[in-house]
Structures are given as structure tokens and as C-alpha cells.
Amino acid sequence: MSDTPRPTKLIVALDTQDTAQARQWATGLAGHVDMIKLGLEFAYAAGFDAVSDVAGTQPLFLDLKLHDIPNTVASAVRSLSRLRPRLLTLHASGGRAMMQAARAACDEAFPADARPQLLAVTVLTSLDDAGLAETGVQGGARDQVLRLGALAMDSGMDGLVCSAHELAPLRQELGRAPVLVTPGIRPAGSDQGDQKRIMTPAQARDAGADWIVVGRPITRAADPAAAAAAIAAELAG
Numbered sequence: 001m002s003d004t005p006r007p008t009k010l011i012v013a014l015d016t017q018d019t020a021q022a023r024q025w026a027t028g029l030a031g032h033v034d035m036i037k038l039g040l041e042f043a044y045a046a047g048f049d050a051v052s053d054v055a056g057t058q059p060l061f062l063d064l065k066l067h068d069i070p071n072t073v074a075s076a077v078r079s080l081s082r083l084r085p086r087l088l089t090l091h092a093s094g095g096r097a098m099m100q101a102a103r104a105a106c107d108e109a110f111p112a113d114a115r116p117q118l119l120a121v122t123v124l125t126s127l128d129d130a131g132l133a134e135t136g137v138q139g140g141a142r143d144q145v146l147r148l149g150a151l152a153m154d155s156g157m158d159g160l161v162c163s164a165h166e167l168a169p170l171r172q173e174l175g176r177a178p179v180l181v182t183p184g185i186r187p188a189g190s191d192q193g194d195q196k197r198i199m200t201p202a203q204a205r206d207a208g209a210d211w212i213v214v215g216r217p218i219t220r221a222a223d224p225a226a227a228a229a230a231i232a233a234e235l236a237g
């Protein structure tokens with residue numbers, strides 16, 4: 001992979017239980033965002049036919065954060081192949097064997113020209129160092145992201161989900177090859193909500209994000225298309 005920095009692109013997270021709402025967002029935001037993300041909230045509420053229906057012909061980030069024993073995760077990856085996602089998540093904390101099994105299943109179940117990039121979620125952006133310590137992980141989010149990031153890339157993943165705070169150290173340790181995807185993005189002045197490790201779109205771009213993921217700052221805006229266009233303009237600025 002080239003060492004040239006790639007332009008930072010925008011993913012919108014369509015987090016809702018309502019199929020009509022998701023469809024309306026997907027239609028209204030087409031052309032303002034580079035990819036749509038559908039995840040646990042929508043898939044559990046509406047089902048996978050609705051995921052397929054809402055995504056239509058738009059590139060799909062299927063964010064299911066798989067985390068189970070290797071055999072189960074591999075089977076899940078195979079089952080998801082009909083949805084043809086571009087990006088698919090699993091938890092790095094599932095370990096090397098789980099990630100390798102997902103890699104093998106992905107390579108076997110998807111045609112080579114329609115294979116999703118497998119992204120390992122490192123440390124959720126809703127966790128700060130204190131919250132992480134409560135789970136038994138001492139030493140802070142940055143160190144844990146670097147540790148899990150190296151393991152994930154060594155286990156055949158295409159990229160990582162992390163906060164923008166870890167982008168620079170990850171690029172330093174792992175170079176340009178990993179696709180780095182950063183949620184926890186908050187345009188200046190927007191509500192932080194449950195996110196802890198946040199940055200603005202421009203800060204994430206400058207730190208080396210390939211993709212930023214933005215949900216509520218777009219979907220809860222009075223005019224979601226205008227909010228997405230403003231973020232795209234910030235990224236391009």
C-alpha cells in the first residue's frame with residue numbers, strides 16, 4: 001500500500017429502529033456522505049432484509065461488532081456474505097484465533113472483487129481510561145489500542161476502529177497500511193453524548209483518519225443533509 005495519505009471520507013451512522021426513518025436518511029444523505037453504516041440497533045429491530053433494502057446500491061458499513069468463539073464468528077461472517085458489505089466489524093478483544101477465523105471465512109465466502117474490509121474494534125470511543133480500568137485493563141486507552149491494533153493487523157485484519165486520539169501513535173507504529181476508522185467525532189459545539197474520546201472532523205483528518213463515522217450530529221440535526229454537507233466541507237477545507 002502507498003505511503004501517500006488518503007483523503008478522509010465520511011460515513012454516516014443510521015442508528016434507528018425505524019425502517020422508514022433509515023430509508024429517508026439514506027436517500028436524503030446520498031451524495032453528501034461516502035458510505036452509510038447500519039449496525040446493531042437497526043439490524044436487531046428491523047432485520048437483515050431491511051438492512052439490505054435500506055442500503056440499496058450505496059456502499060454499506062455493516063457494524064455488527066462480532067465477538068464470540070472463532071467457529072461462531074466464522075459462521076456469522078459466512079452468513080453475512082449475502083449482504084455484500086464494504087466494511088464489517090468485529091472486536092479485536094476476541095483474540096487472534098477469532099480474527100484469523102473471520103479472515104479465512106471472509107476470504108472463502110466472498111468473491112475476491114466483493115470482499116469487505118474487516119475492521120477490528122479496539123477500545124470503544126465511549127470508554128475513557130477510568131472506564132477501561134474498571135474492565136481490568138490498566139495503562140490507559142492509548143496503550144490498549146496500540147496493543148490490540150498490532151494484534152489485529154498481525155491476525156489479518158484490514159483495519160481498525162479507534163478514536164481519533166490514537167490515530168497518530170497507530171500510524172507511527174503500523175504505518176499507512178491499516179484502514180483507520182474513527183467514530184467519536186463531534187463538530188465544534190455539538191453534544192458529546194455518551195462519547196468520551198472525541199475530536200472534530202478536521203482534527204481527525206489531520207491526525208490521519210481514513211474514515212470518520214458521524215451519527216447523531218447528522219441524524220439529529222434539523223437538516224441532516226446540511227449537517228453532513230458542513231462536515232464534508234470541513235474535511236475538504
Ligand SMILES: O=C(O)c1cc(=O)[nH]c(=O)n1[C@@H]1O[C@H](COP(=O)(O)O)[C@@H](O)[C@H]1O
Nearest residue numbers: 013063123124125161183184213214215216
Ligand atoms: O464500530 C463503531 O462504529 C463504533 C465504535 C466505537 O468505538 N464507537 C462508536 O461510537 N462506534 C459507532 O459509531 C457511531 C457513533 O455515533 P454518534 O456518537 O451518534 O456519532 C455509533 O453507531 C456507534 O455504534
